[in-house]
Amino acid sequence: MILHQIEALKAIGVTEVVLAINYQPELMLNFLKEFEKKLEIKITCSQETEPLGTAGPLALARDKLIDVSGKPFFVLNSDVISEYPLKEMIEFHKSHGGEASIMVTKVDEPSKYGVVVTEETTGKVEKFVEKPKIFVGNKINAGIYLLNPSVLDRIELRPTSIEKEVFPKIAAEKKLYAMLLPGFWMDIGQPKDYITGLRLYLDSLRKKSSPKLAKGSHILGNVLIDETAVIGDGCLIGPDVAIGPGCVIEPGVRLSCCTLMRGVRIKKHACISSSIIGWHSTVGRWARVENMTILGEDVHVGDEVYSNGGVVLPHKEIKSSILKPEIVMAVAEAKHSKTKVLILTAEKHLGLDNENDKDYYEEENVAYETGT
Numbered sequence: 001m002i003l004h005q006i007e008a009l010k011a012i013g014v015t016e017v018v019l020a021i022n023y024q025p026e027l028m029l030n031f032l033k034e035f036e037k038k039l040e041i042k043i044t045c046s047q048e049t050e051p052l053g054t055a056g057p058l059a060l061a062r063d064k065l066i067d068v069s070g071k072p073f074f075v076l077n078s079d080v081i082s083e084y085p086l087k088e089m090i091e092f093h094k095s096h097g098g099e100a101s102i103m104v105t106k107v108d109e110p111s112k113y114g115v116v117v118t119e120e121t122t123g124k125v126e127k128f129v130e131k132p133k134i135f136v137g138n139k140i141n142a143g144i145y146l147l148n149p150s151v152l153d154r155i156e157l158r159p160t161s162i163e164k165e166v167f168p169k170i171a172a173e174k175k176l177y178a179m180l181l182p183g184f185w186m187d188i189g190q191p192k193d194y195i196t197g198l199r200l201y202l203d204s205l206r207k208k209s210s211p212k213l214a215k216g217s218h219i220l221g222n223v224l225i226d227e228t229a230v231i232g233d234g235c236l237i238g239p240d241v242a243i244g245p246g247c248v249i250e251p252g253v254r255l256s257c258c259t260l261m262r263g264v265r266i267k268k269h270a271c272i273s274s275s276i277i278g279w280h281s282t283v284g285r286w287a288r289v290e291n292m293t294i295l296g297e298d299v300h301v302g303d304e305v306y307s308n309g310g311v312v313l314p315h316k317e318i319k320s321s322i323l324k325p326e327i328v329m330a331v332a333e334a335k336h337s338k339t340k341v342l343i344l345t346a347e348k349h350l351g352l353d354n355e356n357d358k359d360y361y362e363e364e365n366v367a368y369e370t371g372t
Contacts, residue, residue: 001079001081004081004084005084006032006043012086016042016044017041018046019044052160053159054163055162058151058162059152071149072090072146072147072149074086077143079143079188080142081185081186099170100167100176102144102179103141106139107138107139110135110137111132113140113141114130114163115140116178117129117137118139123177124176127171128171139180191276191292194259195258195276198240202240206222218231220256221240222240223237223239224243225237226247231243233251234252236253243264244259244262247265249266250266250270253267256274257274258277261279261297263280264277266283269286273289274293275290275292275293275294277289278294278296280298281297281298282299283295284304286304287303290307290309299316306323309324310322
């Protein structure tokens with residue numbers, strides 16, 4: 001999904017991308033290296049040594065974001081997906097003359113979110129209302145911003161929330177404006193939402209008659225297949241499937257509503273639906289994987305194994321069926337408190353608890369300099 005953002009930025013003339021990452025940045029940079037050359041865009045990272053919230057990373061990357069031109073820069077949350085009307089956002093930003101612009105999107109149940117209250121005619125932000133009990137509006141922050149460099153002067157190098165600490169102050173000075181996002185939008189921070197976001201993205205490609213979508217008698221609905229993937233005879237793929245680079249799909253496989261990351265192998269007559277298969281994982285012959293099963297990197301599911309919503313952490317071999325949704329860890333026995341914390345963290349990160357998952361993770365920002 002980050003690649004989708006980078007492609008949209010490149011299309012409007014952005015020349016450099018800065019990723020705000022706090023864990024193993026080399027993994028992300030290695031993944032994006034080939035696209036850096038292909039898209040002819042510079043990709044670097046700014047690494048946090050401690051979590052800095054949604055604004056602190058901008059202060060950390062200050063030197064990368066400011067140049068002599070004084071031009072504004074984009075900030076995108078990495079866990080949202082939309083059609084990214086960035087050219088229109090630049091024009092909107094120029095038209096109002098304020099210090100910052102944010103994208104907002106309409107939702108059916110605004111009480112679950114922080115609502116952005118604006119002037120209808122100008123888009124000037126009047127206030128933010130967190131999870132309102134009475135109706136005050138239905139527009140929420142879409143996680144896409146265009147900021148003047150002066151905004152960086154408002155941010156200290158410490159854990160800071162741009163939504164709760166920075167934007168309200170700019171709004172109080174009547175310098176914050178909101179543009180309504182056209183088309184689809186989805187927060188894909190949780191696996192179930194990722195699958196929904198994939199469907200919306202593929203549907204948008206269909207509406208644009210994009211050549212990226214796969215065609216053929218074995219394709220059903222909207223499907224993305226990397227050009228390096230190998231598809232066997234007798235497969236039925238779709239709808240809403242994305243197949244990454246270097247994947248091998250053996251004959252007779254059925255895929256629907258799923259994502260296969262780089263280097264995945266699906267063996268003969270396996271069936272995958274509503275699931276995410278991690279990098280370099282394998283699903284055995286006649287296996288069935290469904291109901292939001294998530295396989296981490298280098299997971300190997302045996303022949304004829306069934307997974308009903310299993311969440312499998314990396315480097316695990318699954319030899320027996322997972323009959324109900326549960327987390328399978330790489331460590332067989334968990335006796336120490338440190339391991340228990342890991343289980344708890346995994347549950348919350350993957351959205352398996354019953355509480356509001358927004359309380360348990362910080363959205364990572366991705367900052368970009370505009371080329372306009």
